[in-house]
């Protein structure tokens with residue numbers, strides 16, 4: 055029999071049977087498998103750490119969002135926000151579900167084209183669109199969402215030069231009760247810039263105004279903010295009709311729906327506080343159908359929701375490297391996945407769970423990553439069971455913004471694996487190797 059490892063004892067206060075403000079203590083949650091595949095099997099095959107994406111969850115959450123909107127509004131079109139997760143395997147699932155592509159750079163535009171998206175079904179957002187990017191977008195008949203006046207004038211110039219009409223919308227920033235207002239993007243509604251931009255576009259013969267866009271922020275926890283945004287865009291939509299006798303094609307309310315992650319400093323868990331797709335859909339559809347817009351002229355409603363669709367589908371599997379008692383007496387656990395892979399750990403209290411039942415009590419701990427950097431804290435305060443070196447853990451809700459923003463640092467970035475609808479696993483991005491770097495690096499001869 056193996057001797058049990060010695061750990062310095064600690065004294066914990068036990069409040070037996072007394073409910074805390076969150077009710078009675080709950081049993082430690084464990085995640086032993088993902089879509090029926092054991093965590094240990096996945097890690098044995100693909101290594102540690104390991105990103106895992108569940109196709110089943112992607113499709114189920116998408117179906118839920120689609121149902122919420124399509125039962126409340128007649129014309130809905132989703133566009134997948136590439137920057138949220140632009141693994142080709144992931145984008146392809148959204149395109150298969152009928153989503154267009156929403157991109158914010160020339161790189162993402164090219165990625166969408168290479169994923170087989172028709173140029174006219176690419177929404178091109180963002181403040182950085184070079185002359186080359188805009189030319190490509192016009193040639194592919196993309197929906198170009200203009201961010202600022204300089205871009206508007208550049209578009210007029212390019213569309214004249216190549217003698218081709220550009221299909222455009224404007225991004226509008228507005229006061230929807232969410233502060234600070236993201237007024238660095240697009241044209242302001244309240245000060246008249248948005249209306250001014252619309253007039254300039256209507257005057258430019260090579261620009262065809264097709265829609266209005268806003269993206270009021272991210273992780274918006276009040277659905278009523280979208281109602282305010284939708285009514286303001288509806289006002290502009292009607293103003294265009296009144297002045298130019300012209301109906302725009304769409305209103306795009308952007309993304310920003312909250313995912314079920316828990317923000318740092320939040321009192322209640324995100325699963326309890328984040329609005330459902332039904333609540334967002336109710337707010338938006340109410341505002342549009344009860345606006346001045348005649349029902350036969352209602353615009354198509356575009357949605358670019360990112361994090362709320364994919365966060366739940368992503369997991370990061372990781373291994374315990376060591377446990378340490380800090381000088382303060384606090385327990386700490388070191389794992390093999392650092393904040394360089396978990397960009398969202400800077401603003402969420404990510405859920406970290408053992409993959410098997412743990413004996414012994416839980417204790418408030420800190421979970422550190424493997425980087426030789428003091429900022430590498432995956433969870434600064436978590437009540438966590440006593441895990442041992444080699445134990446496998448699962449970090450949940452990491453589908454949004456971690457794969458795309460993960461940063462290479464001191465070691466290779468890990469494999470990314472997709473579990474398909476039949477429970478088969480596929481590598482969707484290979485682990486880096488020394489070769490990855492050799493291909494890109496040049497060392498001048500001296």
Ligand SMILES: *Cc1c(COP(=O)(O)O)cnc(C)c1O
Nearest residue numbers: 135269272309310358359360361
């Ligand atoms: C990032 C972004 C989105 C997606 O935002 P989420 O908060 O992930 O839903 C949508 N539209 C635009 C313009 C964006 O920049």
